[in-house]
Amino acid sequence: MTAAGAVMWGLTFLAVAGGAVLAGIGFTGSYTALVNLGFRHNLGDFSYAFPVGVDVGIVVLLALDLHLIRRRTPWPVLRLLAHGFTAATIYFNAASAGSIANDPTGSAMHAVIPVMFIAAVEAGRRLVIRITRIEAGRPSEGVPLHRWLLAPWPAWMMFRRMRLYGIDSYQRAIELERERIVYRVLLERDHGSDLRKAPADALLPLTMARFGLSVDEALALPAEAEERARLRAERREAFEADLAARADARTADTQIFRLRTQGKVEAAGFEVGAETATAKARAHARTVAAGREAEAVMAAAAAEQEAAEARRRAAETDQAAAETEQAAAETRRRAAETERQAAAFERACAQEEEAAEEARLRAAEAARAAAETEAAAAEARRRGAEADRQRALAAHDRIALEEASEAARLRAAEARRRAAETEMRALEMEDEAKLTPSARGARKVARMILAAYGPDHTGPVNPEAVDLQTIANALGVSIATASQRRADAADLLASGYSTPVHAS
Incomplete structure (x- = not known):
């Protein structure tokens, strides 16, 4: 250990030990004086506790102040109360000697005793505060006494700035003051003694001096303001973009919902269309069946008409054949008459024979025509028979269709009955199941x-x-x-x- 170190250790030991001794002496003297003062003022047995409450209260308040400072939550009221108790105990000790005006020397002797105790406690407090601030990286240095004496108003302004804006270093406060003075001199050189002609941005260091800002910090304010404005504009643009994106998202959701709704409507339309098409197909099938039945009836009617026409033609043919047969009989009668007259009229025989031959030819032609008419009548009768068969088949089909329809109606009625029974049974079961x-x-x-x-x-x-x-x-x-x-x-x-x- 060096000599300087040994001296510092010695001074520290002397300060601690001497402070403890002085504090003990001061507390003892103060205690005795305050006890006697309490008895003189009729405090009774409480006189023994009264000094403890006053002197120990000073120590406790200062200890609480140090603890809050250590926790970085200082409360200046505690120190003011401690100082108030200090003034009170000094006054009480001075008053314990009697009247202060009649015996100022005795009063001063009693007042010195608590001052030693208070000085030791305050010294310990300042040491703890100093250590705490050093550990926190904030060494606190107040305005020195010589500055208060030599320049009281500037010292007060510096003290005010240091307390208001958290400038813990007196050296830092001196540097800030020096920078402002130099900057003011340079402004006066550039713009004259009337600094109102200088730009507003150039006057910022002088304007912001009362707020504890350095020259560089004050000059940087416009740039910082522009940067903050730019950041605000960017945030505003980002916010507007986010709003636009949300609006687009809401629009997209609305369109999706509209498309889905339209799809559901189209699906319902398709279902209705399918049901309509099914109904139309069923109606068309019934229409086709009715049309076919009507065609069958019309065909039967047409066949009946053709049969009637054939029968009419056959009757006409029969009538023509009868007329031809009658003509043939008349011809044969005439031929016989001619033959009977042949003997008498030989020359006319050949003519009559030729006429007879012609009559025979006509008779043969009539017979052939009668045969063709008979064949046509036979064909007409065959067609009538076919038409009768078609009518019979159509009647049979109608009967079968009516029977099938009746069976279908019976099955439908049976199905409806069974469905009603099923529905009733299901409703009973649902009622039971609640x-x-x-x-x-x-x-x-x-x-x-x-x-x-x-x-x-x-x-x-x-x-x-x-x-x-x-x-x-x-x-x-x-x-x-x-x-x-x-x-x-x-x-x-x-x-x-x-x-x-x-x-x-």
Whole structure:
């Protein structure tokens, strides 16, 4: 250890030990003086506790002040209270000697005793504060006494700036003051003694001096303000861009929702179109069947008309044949008359013979015509018979169609009866199970789908066998609710649901 180190250790030991001794002497003297003062002022036995409350209160308040400073949460009120207690204990010790005006020397002797105690405690406090600030990297240096004496107003302004703006180093405060003075001199050189002619930005270091800013910090304010303005503009642009992006997202969501809604509407339109096409196909099939039946009736009527026409032609042919036969008989009669007259009239015989031959030829032609007419009549009778057979077949088909229609009506009635029984049984089971309206609706739709396939159907079923409009009409709900009920029914059918009639 060097000599200087040894001297410092010695001084430290002397300060600590001497301070402790002085503090003990001061506390002891103060305690005795305050006890006597308490008894003189009728405090009674509380006189023994009164000095402890005053002197120890000073130590406790200063200790709390040091603790808060250590925690970087100082409370100046504690130090003011400690100083108030210090003034009080000095006054009480001075008053314990009697009247201060009558015996100032004795009063001063009693007042010196607590001053030693307070000085030792304050010295310890300042040492702790100094160590704390050094550990925190903020060595605190106040304005020295000589500056207060030599330049009181500048010293006060410097002290004010140091306290207001947290300038802990007196050396730092001196540097700031020197910078401002030099900068002011340079401004006066450039712009004259009237600094109002200088630009506002150049006057910033002088304007901001009372706020504890250095020359460089003050001159940097415009650039910093521009940078902050730029950052605000960027944040505003980013915010506006974010708002625009959110608006675009909302627009896109709206368009997506509109497209989905349009798709649902188109799907519903397709379903309605499909149902309409099915109805049209069924109506067309019924129309075609009716048309074919009408064609069969018209064909039968046409055949009947053709048969009647053939019979009329046959009658005309028969009449012509009868007339021809009658003409032939007349000719034969005339031939006989001619033969009978041949003997008398030989010369006219050849002529009569020729006439007879011609008559025979005409008779043969008439016979041939009669044969052709008979054949035409036979063909007409055959066509009439075919028409009668067609009418019979058409009548048979009508009877068969009526029988099939009657059977279909009977089967439909039986199916409706069985469906009613099934529905009644299902409703009873649902009442027993206390199902919700939605569950009842789903089961009713499932039964409608099973009914569409018939009681003898086995294997999977297609829920779309029953259209949404039929479901909506049966349940008295909207198309959307009908779609949900059909989906629920599909889930029931997939899980093995069957009507009560077919349930095992």
